[in-house]
Amino acid sequence: MDYIPKQPAQLNFRNNCWPRMVEILDLLASRGIACRYEISGILAQKLNISPRAGSLQNLYIDLVNADLICADTFPVCFHSKLAGIRLTEKGKKLCHDFGWQVVESEWERLITHHSGSKQPRHTGAVLAFAHNARMRGWQVQVVPDTGVINFFPDARVEKDGKAILVEVELGVRKEPKWTLMGARQGYVALCAKTPESRASRIQECRSVGVGGMATDLHTLIKSRSETDSPLWVETWK
Numbered sequence: 001m002d003y004i005p006k007q008p009a010q011l012n013f014r015n016n017c018w019p020r021m022v023e024i025l026d027l028l029a030s031r032g033i034a035c036r037y038e039i040s041g042i043l044a045q046k047l048n049i050s051p052r053a054g055s056l057q058n059l060y061i062d063l064v065n066a067d068l069i070c071a072d073t074f075p076v077c078f079h080s081k082l083a084g085i086r087l088t089e090k091g092k093k094l095c096h097d098f099g100w101q102v103v104e105s106e107w108e109r110l111i112t113h114h115s116g117s118k119q120p121r122h123t124g125a126v127l128a129f130a131h132n133a134r135m136r137g138w139q140v141q142v143v144p145d146t147g148v149i150n151f152f153p154d155a156r157v158e159k160d161g162k163a164i165l166v167e168v169e170l171g172v173r174k175e176p177k178w179t180l181m182g183a184r185q186g187y188v189a190l191c192a193k194t195p196e197s198r199a200s201r202i203q204e205c206r207s208v209g210v211g212g213m214a215t216d217l218h219t220l221i222k223s224r225s226e227t228d229s230p231l232w233v234e235t236w237k
Contacts (some may be wrong), residue, residue, distance in 0.1 A: 001026060005098045013062060014203025021059055028087050029095040029147045032194045034107035035131040036060065036071070036083040045232045060085065068094060077193055077217045082131070092104065106130055106142040113143040114152070115157070125217060126154050126168045129191045132220040133157050151184050157231070164189045164213075169201055178205045181212075188212030189232075195219060202236060 007018045008187045020043065027039050040051035045213030049056070063069045068091035074082045086105040095102050106127060106211065116123040130140045137159055144156035144165065153165040167174075167181060168191045178201075188205050189212055192198035198216040205212055213232040223229040 008094070008097075011066060012042075012064070017059060017062070018094065020056070021063060024059060024063065025068065025087070025091065025095055026100065028091070028105065029100050029102045030086065032103040032109075033131075034084045034086055034127050036085045038131050038134070039085065055115060063091075065090075072120075074120050074127065076124045076128045078220050080128075082128050084124070084127055089218050092182045109143050114154070122168070122170060125170055125191070125193065128217055128221070129166070129168050130155060132217075132224060133231055135143065136229060137223055138231060146184070148184060151180060153181070166191060170197075172200065173204070174201065175204050175208050178210050179208045182208070183211035188214075190214045191220075192216040193218065195233075198234065211235075 001023060004019045007113065009215045013021060019137075023043055023046075024039060027042060033039055037051060040056050043044050043056060044051035044053065048194050053098060055143070060069070060071065064071050067088050069085050070088050071083065071085045076082050084107050086107045087102065091166055092102050107116065107123065110123050110126060114122075126142060130142055133148055133155070139156040139159065141156040143152065143154060146153065146165070154168040155166040157164050162236060165181070165185050167177065168194055169177070178188050188210050190198075190201050190205075192201045192214065194216055198214050202214055213235045215231055215233045219233050220231070
C-alpha cells in the first residue's frame with residue numbers, strides 16, 4: 001500500500017505490526033478472499049517472507065482478539081483443512097473509516113446465499129475450489145446470481161474469455177441437479193471431493209445424458225505446486 005492509515009486510539013497493536021495488519025484488512029476489504037493461506041501468500045510475496053511465517057500467523061490471532069476479523073477452520077479432503085477469515089462488522093466499520101470500499105467476502109456470501117453456516121464441509125469445499133481455481137489463473141465468483149429461478153451454482157470461473165458455472169458437490173444421487181445444469185448451461189462443470197467421487201458424479205451425469213467437465217479437490221490440492229496444473233481433470237461427451 002502507498003499509504004498506511006494511522007492506528008486508531010482505541011486499538012493497541014504494536015507499531016511495527018500495524019502496517020502488516022493494515023495490509024491484511026485491505027486485502028480482505030478489497031478482494032473478499034476468505035482463504036487465510038491465500039492472503040498470507042499475497043503478503044509473503046510482497047514482504048519476501050514465508051506464507052507460513054509465525055509473525056504472520058500471530059497477526060491473525062491479534063486481529064481476531066481485537067474483533068476485527070473472525071476465523072474458522074473447515075474440513076476439505078482427507079487431512080486437508082482450510083483456514084477461513086473475514087471481516088467482522090467492527091472490522092468493516094474500521095475499513096469504511098479509512099475510506100475504503102468493502103466488498104462482500106466469499107465466506108460471507110456462502111453464509112447469506114447458501115446456508116454456509118449450516119454446511120461447514122460444503123463451505124470449506126467451495127472456498128478451497130475458489131482458491132485452487134485462482135492459483136491456476138481463473139477469476140472466481142462464489143454463488144453467482146444467474147437470474148434463473150432455482151438455479152444456484154456454487155461458483156462461476158472465467159479464463160481467456162470463457163465463463164463456466166460450477167457445482168461443488170459432496171453428495172450423491174444428484175441426477176436432477178445435473179439435468180438442470182445441462183439444461184441451463186448446455187453441459188455440467190463439477191468439482192467433487194476425490195477422484196473416486198468424481199467418477200461417481202460423472203456416471204450420474206452420463207445416466208441422464210449430460211456431458212461436461214470435472215475436477216476434484218484431492219487432485220487439485222495434490223497438484224497445486226505443479227507448473228501449468230489444469231483446473232479440469234476430465235471431460236466427457
